[in-house]
């Protein structure tokens with residue numbers, strides 16, 4: 538074993554406590570060896586002293602995934618030990634929705650928030666879809682109910698309704714089409730309507746409105762994480778760091794987006810960093826993603842005011858292991874809602890991807 542990998546022989550006191558998944562094996566030399574590739578991916582962002590806690594969980598999850606014919610789909614905001622440790626497929630909401638359609642695994646563990654797991658179940662009604670913590674919600678999804686959509690339709694008769702995927706199945710069942718931060722403009726323009734209702738994220742709606750001739754009627758939902766970034770953050774970081782490229786998620790406020798060099802989905806931001814490799818990036822999105830990018834592209838320095846999504850953070854290696862052991866908690870969808878909600882997601886997936894590239898410095 539390389540001396541760079543934490544030595545199991547000296548870690549006898551670091552056996553993992555029994556968590557929600559039950560007993561977890563000790564950190565043995567065999568586990569250290571089996572998890573070496575994961576450690577190599579994670580060593581820049583996880584201190585060596587923590588590895589004896591993560592490695593036995595990663596090893597146990599890997600074994601159970603094979604036994605259960607399961608895969609882990611992880612959102613870009615998942616903690617690095619999940620994202621680089623146990624995920625089979627990773628991505629933004631759009632990629633997760635597409636990948637959920639393509640898998641032939643029997644079990645999908647969705648390492649992300651509840652609406653993402655619901656989307657995976659919508660697209661895979663016959664598979665077992667697990668969400669390790671069903672309380673992993675989203676402030677945007679919580680900001681709107683089906684009755685609100687019906688009221689909007691009464692107020693704006695005949696105007697099509699676009700729902701961000703960050704909504705419940707019950708809301709998706711009321712709308713015409715879904716969108717994500719990666720395709721919102723294309724989805725809105727695909728409708729060929731002079732005006733469109735966009736819900737629930739007011740800032741994503743305003744961002745789309747600034748780039749299209751379609752009149753946008755917005756719902757006033759907000760992401761509790763992205764709303765915390767400010768234009769003053771950008772000014773301070775630009776003052777402190779040379780050659781800084783500012784990337785922001787469209788859930789940030791219009792003032793923040795106005796000061797950014799690139800506005801894009803989590804996947805668009807990662808794609809920019811991987812393909813352009815700027816020396817230094819201010820990443821205005823959920824903080825765990827910065828660690829995931831640092832692990833993959835260490836030569837790019839990521840600076841950020843660190844805001845974590847408390848809902849994303851509910852997913853842990855321990856509850857992923859527990860979900861695989863017990864094949865629970867399962868995501869189940871009311872059959873009366875499934876067909877109309879699935880139609881809204883499928884309509885979105887049929888919209889042609891953008892050919893335009895975002896403006897970058």
Ligand code: 13P
Nearest residue numbers: 629630631717718802803
């Ligand atoms: P993305 O689809 O860009 O990954 O965003 C999802 C999300 O929840 C952002 O807060």
Ligand code: SF4
Nearest residue numbers: 675676760761762846
């Ligand atoms: Fe929802 Fe914001 Fe968390 Fe994304 S970061 S899941 S939009 S609360």
